[in-house]
Amino acid sequence: MAQILWFENYQPADAPVLGGKNASLGTMLGAGLPVPPGFAVSADCYRKTLADGGLTGQLDALIAAVDPRDPASVAAAGTRARALIGSVEMPADLGGAIRAAYAELCARCGGEDVPVAVRSSATCEDQPDASFAGEHDTYLWVRGGDAVADGVLRCWASLFTDRGIAYRLERGYGRASAAMSVGVQQMVRPRAAGVAFTLNPLDGDRSQIAIDASWGFGEAVVSGEVTPDNFLVDKVMGTVTRRTISAKTTEYRLTDGDAVTAVEVEASRQSVPCLTDDEIMAVARLARRAEKHYRCPQDVEWAIDATSDEVLLLQSRPETVWSRRARPAATCNADPITSMVQTLLHPSHGTPDGGC
Amino acid sequence: MADRFPSPFEMPTPPGAEGWQDLYAYSSVFSEDRREYEESQFWFMDGVHTPEVVPPWDATIMEYAIIALSQYNTRHYVIPPALGVDIRFLNGYIYLSPVGVADPEEIAARVPEFAERGGYYFGNWDRLYAAWVPKVRALIDELETISFSPLPEREDMAVVTEGRGTGSALDLFTEYHRLVDLTLKLWQYHFEFLNLGYAAYLDFFGCCKQLFPSIPDQAIAKMVAGIQVDLFQPDEEIKKLAQLAVDLGIADRFAGDTPASEVLDALRGDEQGDKWLAAWEEAKQPWFNFSAGTTFYHTDKVWLEYPDIPFGFLRAYIAKVQRGESLERPMEAVVAERDRIVSEYTELIDSDEDRAVFAAKLGLARTVFPYVENHNFYIEHWAHSVIWRKMRDLGRVLVAAGFFADADDVFLLSRHEVTEVLFDLYHGWAVGVPSRGPKYWPREMARRSAIMDALRKWSPPPALGVPPEVITEPFTVMLWGITSDSVRQWLGGSSESGGLSGFAASPGVVEGPARVILSADGIGELREGEVLVAPLTAPSWAPVFGKIAATVTDVGGIMSHAAIVCREYGLPAVTGTAFGTRTIKTGQRLRVDGNAGTVTVID
Numbered sequence: 001m002a003q004i005l006w007f008e009n010y011q012p013a014d015a016p017v018l019g020g021k022n023a024s025l026g027t028m029l030g031a032g033l034p035v036p037p038g039f040a041v042s043a044d045c046y047r048k049t050l051a052d053g054g055l056t057g058q059l060d061a062l063i064a065a066v067d068p069r070d071p072a073s074v075a076a077a078g079t080r081a082r083a084l085i086g087s088v089e090m091p092a093d094l095g096g097a098i099r100a101a102y103a104e105l106c107a108r109c110g111g112e113d114v115p116v117a118v119r120s121s122a123t124c125e126d127q128p129d130a131s132f133a134g135e136h137d138t139y140l141w142v143r144g145g146d147a148v149a150d151g152v153l154r155c156w157a158s159l160f161t162d163r164g165i166a167y168r169l170e171r172g173y174g175r176a177s178a179a180m181s182v183g184v185q186q187m188v189r190p191r192a193a194g195v196a197f198t199l200n201p202l203d204g205d206r207s208q209i210a211i212d213a214s215w216g217f218g219e220a221v222v223s224g225e226v227t228p229d230n231f232l233v234d235k236v237m238g239t240v241t242r243r244t245i246s247a248k249t250t251e252y253r254l255t256d257g258d259a260v261t262a263v264e265v266e267a268s269r270q271s272v273p274c275l276t277d278d279e280i281m282a283v284a285r286l287a288r289r290a291e292k293h294y295r296c297p298q299d300v301e302w303a304i305d306a307t308s309d310e311v312l313l314l315q316s317r318p319e320t321v322w323s324r325r326a327r328p329a330a331t332c333n334a335d336p337i338t339s340m341v342q343t344l345l346h347p348s349h350g351t352p353d354g355g356c
Numbered sequence: 357m358a359d360r361f362p363s364p365f366e367m368p369t370p371p372g373a374e375g376w377q378d379l380y381a382y383s384s385v386f387s388e389d390r391r392e393y394e395e396s397q398f399w400f401m402d403g404v405h406t407p408e409v410v411p412p413w414d415a416t417i418m419e420y421a422i423i424a425l426s427q428y429n430t431r432h433y434v435i436p437p438a439l440g441v442d443i444r445f446l447n448g449y450i451y452l453s454p455v456g457v458a459d460p461e462e463i464a465a466r467v468p469e470f471a472e473r474g475g476y477y478f479g480n481w482d483r484l485y486a487a488w489v490p491k492v493r494a495l496i497d498e499l500e501t502i503s504f505s506p507l508p509e510r511e512d513m514a515v516v517t518e519g520r521g522t523g524s525a526l527d528l529f530t531e532y533h534r535l536v537d538l539t540l541k542l543w544q545y546h547f548e549f550l551n552l553g554y555a556a557y558l559d560f561f562g563c564c565k566q567l568f569p570s571i572p573d574q575a576i577a578k579m580v581a582g583i584q585v586d587l588f589q590p591d592e593e594i595k596k597l598a599q600l601a602v603d604l605g606i607a608d609r610f611a612g613d614t615p616a617s618e619v620l621d622a623l624r625g626d627e628q629g630d631k632w633l634a635a636w637e638e639a640k641q642p643w644f645n646f647s648a649g650t651t652f653y654h655t656d657k658v659w660l661e662y663p664d665i666p667f668g669f670l671r672a673y674i675a676k677v678q679r680g681e682s683l684e685r686p687m688e689a690v691v692a693e694r695d696r697i698v699s700e701y702t703e704l705i706d707s708d709e710d711r712a713v714f715a716a717k718l719g720l721a722r723t724v725f726p727y728v729e730n731h732n733f734y735i736e737h738w739a740h741s742v743i744w745r746k747m748r749d750l751g752r753v754l755v756a757a758g759f760f761a762d763a764d765d766v767f768l769l770s771r772h773e774v775t776e777v778l779f780d781l782y783h784g785w786a787v788g789v790p791s792r793g794p795k796y797w798p799r800e801m802a803r804r805s806a807i808m809d810a811l812r813k814w815s816p817p818p819a820l821g822v823p824p825e826v827i828t829e830p831f832t833v834m835l836w837g838i839t840s841d842s843v844r845q846w847l848g849g850s851s852e853s854g855g856l857s858g859f860a861a862s863p864g865v866v867e868g869p870a871r872v873i874l875s876a877d878g879i880g881e882l883r884e885g886e887v888l889v890a891p892l893t894a895p896s897w898a899p900v901f902g903k904i905a906a907t908v909t910d911v912g913g914i915m916s917h918a919a920i921v922c923r924e925y926g927l928p929a930v931t932g933t934a935f936g937t938r939t940i941k942t943g944q945r946l947r948v949d950g951n952a953g954t955v956t957v958i959d
Contacts, residue, residue: 200569200570203569203570205568205569205570205571206568206704206706207567207568207570207571207701207704208568208570232570234570234571234572234575235700235704236575236696236697236700236701236704237572237574237575237697237863237951239572239863239951240865240951240952241570241572241951241952242570242952243952277865333713334709334712334713334716336478336556336559336716336717336720337467337470337471337474337475338467339559339562339563339717340474340555340556340558340559341436341437341463341467341470342562343555343558343559343561343562344435344436344437344438344555344558345437345463345826346826
């Protein structure tokens, strides 16, 4: 049983034990996309640890008794399950393997106690990705082998958040089938970060890339705590077709206590565009690469490293809203005469802001 | 915000311009007779062709242009939602009014007619268009044959011996009428293809916007734009001459700012100089029939008559060649870029049906587009140059007869008055008594010049009357750049502080100091890296595009000639800002965003 799997060695066959998030990071790295390095702790480790600690049966029984329609019942079971996992002893060889992998990661990044993100990546036997956004824990800016190992344990426990329990019960996933893989990935301190869609989410226009960007770590954008700057980039022309600069009042920043915290942005910086035109284009190119690799519209998370100025890809998933929508058979009228008349009657042309 | 513009009947006559109406056709001024109709219409000032007061004879050209445009919409092709464009002179400025068809049933009834008539042209475009250039060239040749001579003391003996039976005054009349009628014919030719060309382009445009709602306008233009365009040939000729001067080793003889005529004289007589002069003469016809203005004024300077204008460009190009820069347009790269844009958008289309429609509409747009791009050289630059020159010849005949002092005074006459003046001349000559003209016209010309000066002091509002809900006349949008948004902006009176918006006419974002230029004579003031801010830009300004950073104009849409040329030269441009020259001051630092169509004052 492989305990630790480096992202760059990822094979599609590994997906069932890595969960969707880790599998995706592996795929992107394999495609040569600029993803920060890291490794995954396989879901088998979770299963083995629980089995060794005699917890499997207890957890199954706990969840079996839950009434999914009763929040109090869900909450009580969740609290108990998390406490059980929190008290488990991690097998020494696994702890050692995690610490060794972390040390290796530090060596590769050329530093000591390199900060990493420790992310949950839930999995089911029949379903490589059994999670949805924000349901399990992520720990940012974790340093040191012990802290990383502890983060892994806490991610395991977060399989039993109230939302996670309810979600799996709703979906009918078997109690024993759910497991947790954990990703450990180098973190950079971003000057700005955000998300990008490789289509215009407002109208499904596939020629556009929509970028939401704000100062600091991307969490403010992802969680919706800030109104980000918004840029629309034409994929083909490589031009910014629209820019909306917002007052960005909050940013996630590294504070003196070496922790990532939401702080207020100083007034002078709030309404300054957080990306230069070159950076906008670099983010757009990155999103386009991800789209070309996956051959379908993508929803990506990105960050710009404050030290190296490099644009990094943190996450890429298929865009779901417009991609699922059935397209009308033909949007353009094929007959030139009737469509000319329609065009003249309902001009879509020549609005002064360039047609947006 | 007001919901309408002032009535044309609320517009005061500028002091000193009383009686200006009599200088224009009675049917082309606002009048009580049609007040109800005229007040209910929307009128916009035509700053694209006639940003300044239009002298009475010059009015002929725009009247003929607009009437020809209208007849094709209304009577030839039966464009379903659009009739013609009405025209009025107000205080010497031209106001235009697009006339739509309001009744949906009537529009529907016009569709089959348009399908049959317009469809025929679309279906036979290549054959019909192949006949167009020879047709216009024949017309220009005919214009060139027009000649105005002073009336002789005695008719030539041949008139007697050949039993000709007519005299020289009839020739004078005939030649003048030929000139006027050929001008009308010229403008009918002009619109034989243009309305349909715009309609087909707009159709492709609409299809692109449906497939890709946020596609930049210039992406669409780039997919359609031609590679070899006659309108750019004058500039190409100058480049060739610059290269030749360097190749012949005579570049230094163009240095400094010696007037062109002296440089040309000095080149004569030695082998290298004569070689270059031969090339210069060769380039002149037809390419120096190229106007530095909009071509709609007799005062617009034509390269043929003002060689200092092409010389300015020539010197700049010589300097470039000497610095080792290439003047060649990277044709292969331009073609490759066009193909890339088309194939990438095509890939992004979801269905095969849409891809096929997109390809078909692009094909039609490309078929019609050479006409849209090329006609301007033949009609406006070349033929207008000949028309102004011939009228000036006629003016000289009248100056010689003592009617007025300056040949250009002939342009202070309306086209109908010219016939009366010729009759007066004929009358005196035939009877053998003094004509009234020499006593009458000098005083009258002084009065008219004073009226023109008074009119020039008036500043015309951008629009009058009641704006329509939607403008369906293709030219109004494509060429004049009038949209519901520009109307709304005008109604707002002005834009927000520090920013202007217009058409994203040519891509790119740059910053630079502004240089406000109000007429072609001022383009020499432009310095390297400046942003040209002008009421409009004419294609013939293109050679300065090599040194400026961007262009901002008050008027014009994405198919205005300025927009076409800016895209060609890769110069960011925002057109149709309405207030650019009024709100921007020379020296202010501007950020011009040709992708978004915005201009921001940044200091």
